[in-house]
Amino acid sequence: MSNCNLRVMYPGKECMVEQDKEYFDLVTEDGRQRIRLHEYDRVYDVPGLYEEVVYNKLKCDSPKVITDLLAKSLKKHGDRQAPLRVLDFGAGNGIVGECLKQAIEPETIVGVDIIEEAKKAVQRDRPDIYDDYYVMDLCEADEGDKQKLGRWDFNALITVAALGFGDIPTSAFVNAFNLLKNNSWVVFNIKDRFFSKDDETGYNQILQQMISNSLKVVKKHHYCHRLSIAGESLYYYAIVGRKENDF
Ligand SMILES: C[S@@+](CC[C@H](N)C(=O)[O-])C[C@H]1O[C@@H](n2cnc3c(N)ncnc32)[C@H](O)[C@@H]1O
Incomplete structure (x- = not known):
């Protein structure tokens, strides 16, 4: 588009x-x-x-980088044929969903975003990508929200360009993570600073604890997410992992 x-x-x-x-x-x-x-x-x-x-x-390539990393990990770990039911969290206007379809043909893709305009843009520009798309705040997911999402039986979570910077807060990310069954794939990217000792968002602490207790990282990739408007390269980590247990 x-x-x-x-x-x-x-x-x-x-x-x-x-x-x-x-x-x-x-x-x-x-x-x-x-x-x-x-x-x-x-x-x-x-x-x-x-x-x-x-x-x-701004030459952003993250949806492709991240969905390709997931595809390679699935292949390497022998899961290429397993049907993937993916929660695209912070799905925006659907570019990640589109790349996922091209890279791995999941059985199901469901989008969640916090703003109505994202869902409207998906319906307008990419109406055939998602099996469903919810406007919800997972910080405050009630039983109804949990039931709506739970029935999809997700075994993968993908979040691209949506952690930190006042976007998805740590608590919402943890709630999304806990919707997954054990052994699910977890794939996301995050600005490198937010995954280092210089972090001021709380993400570094949560991710370090998650990796110690609940998430086995199978791939950590440092790469240029996009250019800034002033023309500088902005570096992120892409993480591919598997959930071991609730956090
Ligand atoms: C930079 S966009 C990325 C969109 C998409 N993932 C992509 O890569 O094209 C960040 C998205 O995160 C969404 N977002 C921000 N806070 C959120 C929250 N608490 N829960 C869900 N989505 C959120 C925004 O509305 C926006 O659509």
Whole structure:
């Protein structure tokens, strides 16, 4: 999904700010509007805008990198033929779901995001990717939410570009992890700083504990997630693992 008719203007080096503060200008016949990259509701509302900025301009390759790593791990561990029922958590407008279908053809893919605009964008741009898509806050999942998700019997969780920066908090990630049965695949990426002693989000501590007690990492890959708007490479870790038990 791309839209060549979009006019987007990017700032230069003055935009050397944290990722969640980055912005660009969208120029339409109504004038010029400034949008922060993390204002997902506004970005998803414009068909093709997320793809134009994040994938074309900023060269993000994470959905492909991560789904390819999962495919390779499945092959290596002899699980290639096992039917995968995947929860795509922080699914956004569906690019990860699309890449998953290409890389591994799962039996089921269900998306969850916290904003309605993400679901609307999926229905508009990628209506055939997900078996279902829920707008929910897994920080506060009630029994009804847990039942809705539980009936899918997930054996894989994928989360791309959605941990930290005020997106998915640690408690919601842990709740998603605990929806999985033991031996499920767990695949995510996270900014390298948030998975180091310099972390200020709480993710490093949770992930270290998870890896000690509940998650066996089979692959840890350091790579360039995308460019910043100022043109610098932004490095993330991609993690592929298997759940050993609830956290
Ligand atoms: C950078 S986008 C990534 C979207 C998609 N995973 C991709 O790689 O194209 C981050 C997504 O996380 C979602 N998000 C933020 N906080 C969330 C939460 N607490 N629960 C679920 N989704 C959340 C946002 O709405 C947004 O769609």
